[in-house]
Amino acid sequence: SQQGEEDPQALSIQEGENATMNCSYKTSINNLQWYRQNSGRGLVHLILIRSNEREKHSGRLRVTLDTSKKSSSLLITASRAADTASYFCAILNDMRFGAGTRLTVKP
Amino acid sequence: EADIYQTPRYLVIGTGKKITLECSQTMGHDKMYWYQQDPGMELHLIHYSYGVNSTEKGDLSSESTVSRIRTEHFPLTLESARPSHTSQYLCASGGRGELFFGEGSRLTVL
Numbered sequence: 001s002q003q004g005e006e007d008p009q010a011l012s013i014q015e016g017e018n019a020t021m022n023c024s025y026k027t028s029i030n031n032l033q034w035y036r037q038n039s040g041r042g043l044v045h046l047i048l049i050r051s052n053e054r055e056k057h058s059g060r061l062r063v064t065l066d067t068s069k070k071s072s073s074l075l076i077t078a079s080r081a082a083d084t085a086s087y088f089c090a091i092l093n094d095m096r097f098g099a100g101t102r103l104t105v106k107p
Numbered sequence: 108e109a110d111i112y113q114t115p116r117y118l119v120i121g122t123g124k125k126i127t128l129e130c131s132q133t134m135g136h137d138k139m140y141w142y143q144q145d146p147g148m149e150l151h152l153i154h155y156s157y158g159v160n161s162t163e164k165g166d167l168s169s170e171s172t173v174s175r176i177r178t179e180h181f182p183l184t185l186e187s188a189r190p191s192h193t194s195q196y197l198c199a200s201g202g203r204g205e206l207f208f209g210e211g212s213r214l215t216v217l
Contacts, residue, residue, distance in 0.1 A: 042208030043199070096166070
């Protein structure tokens, strides 16, 4: 399995602060994806980064990928209470998910 | 907006009942997946399909079965529900890239 492992398990910050979540994996990848899950709902795709990319932006999201360290990070800037959710990384073609990072943004 | 639908959204049933959780997608995706997830916990892949008449078991031992007679349909069946089956079941489909998830079916077995 190429399952990604997210870290930390839980993160609590104040509105306006930045939130950083990390993902580590064990094998070579073609790309890595990040998903978001609101409590009790399905997952929603956020962003995909390919193995030949080092950084990618989408709105307030910034994703980095370090293939030498087999790790990725997701940065949410200027967080809002509505960003409260669990965040998961996933490896394409494997489609297994770790336990995710539970982010709480306090208003 | 994702065109993948799960029914029922919530289901409470007694032990021993047979249930089918429905999952339909209108995106023409060949790949479809079922995950089981307890609240606040990781997703466990229980079944997947890469096309019509193709089904495989996932990582988590599950007493459920699936079928894939039509591309758009991937139902999951429990022949005899038990309290240990209480969980949320998430269906997903995917093409070349991302997965699209349904809203989930929350099953409670009394």
